[in-house]
Amino acid sequence: MPDHDHHHGHAAHTHGLSHGHGNGHNHGIEGRGDWQVAAAVATNLILTAAQIVGGIIAGSVALIADAMHNLSDALALIIAFAARRIACRPAHPGMSFGYGRAEVIAALVNYTTLIVVCLWLGYAATERMVDPPPVEGGIVVILAAVALVINGITAALTFRLARDSMNIRAAFLHNLSDAGTSLAVIVSGLLVMWWDWRLADPLITLLISVWILRHCFVEVVPVIRILMLAAPAGLDPAKIDERIGEVEGVAGLHHLHLWQIDERRTSLEAHLVVADGQDEARVLARVKAMLAGEFGLGHTTFEVERAGDACAGGAC
Structure with missing residues (x-):
């Protein structure tokens, strides 16, 4: 029994290593998009400098x-x-799950930074609403129009990469939201030019901040769930428990843990109680095949027990 359990634990571990090597293999493919990311970064930095000076x-x-x-x-x-x-980077014994969570951590850093920036801008806009200063609407409209064009170009540069990465997708969505923000700023500048409505500038700023904050809070939830080892949103642990219990030869299940390793991989581990007279290897193979076929779970590890074992009886 111990050797059998150890074998399955080792198999799951090896599967995790293969995922890591798979990510490393894709390195060359992803590298072909380097110039797109570099161009997007450069255009955003140039635009930022111009807008700060203009502002x-x-x-x-x-x-x-x-x-x-x-x-x-x-x-x-x-x-x-x-x-x-x-x-x-490929997985190794010291990092057996690989480095996939680097992207999750980066996403958390990005969203946290954006939330802080939005709160600061909201505070600055609220202060200006008390005594709105004069604004040069013409400069605002011209630079916002340039920003609208550049944000569209940046979004186009990152569109292809956005399908594969949580972080690039977030950046792509931010650039789309930037295009909307630029439109709002253009409206603000026109209102100042045409009707000298100075409140338009801080009001638009406040609306921008609230809109981006809402977007951040929605997007950061799945990031936090991964870091907190939560079950994937689309998988119900209770349903998985129920389906495993219905597999032929299974007498019970306990200590079920389901979590996301990173954005692309999900892992499950549990203690599986096999009915008396059943072949452990065959029951385990049935359970694994069901989980892979119905739930897409390929990274699973089980501690196999008999109904009379101490742990199956609730002593562990």
Whole structure:
């Protein structure tokens, strides 16, 4: 019995190593998109500098808000790209699950930074609503229009990579939201130019901050769930427990743990009680085949027990 259990634990561990090597194999494929990420970062940094200078000259906090958002996007791309490269490193005995969670950590850093920036901008906008300063609407409109074009280009550059990575996808979505932000800033500048409505600038800034914050809080939830070892949102542990119990030869199940290793891999471990007279290897093979076929779970580890074992009786 002990040798049998050890064998299955070793098999699951080896499976984890193979995933790590698979990520490393994709390194060359992902490397072909390096110039796209570099171009997106460069355009965002240039745009950020232009908008900050223009915002100071024009006295527009909305333009500076848009600049901070563009800066956060550039930093997000840099962090996400670095994490993506780290995640490609193969697994080894000291890091048996590989480096896939580097991307999850990067996503958490990006969203946390963006939340802090939005809170600061919201505070600055609220202060300006008390006594709105004059704003040079023409400068605001011109720079926001340039930002709209560049954000569209940046989103196009990262579109292909966004399908494979949580971080790049977040950066891509941020660039799309930047395009909406730039439109809002253009509206703000036009309102100042046409009707001298100074409240438009801080109000638009506040709306931008609230909108981005809402987006951040929605996107950060799955990131936190992975880091907290939560079960994937699309899998119900109770349903999995029920289906395992229905497999022929299974007498019971306990100590079930289901969690995400990273964005692409999910792991399950449990103590499986095999009915008397049943072949352990065959029952285990049935359970694993069912989990792979019905739930897409290929990384599973089981401690196999008999109904009379101490642990099956609730002593462990």
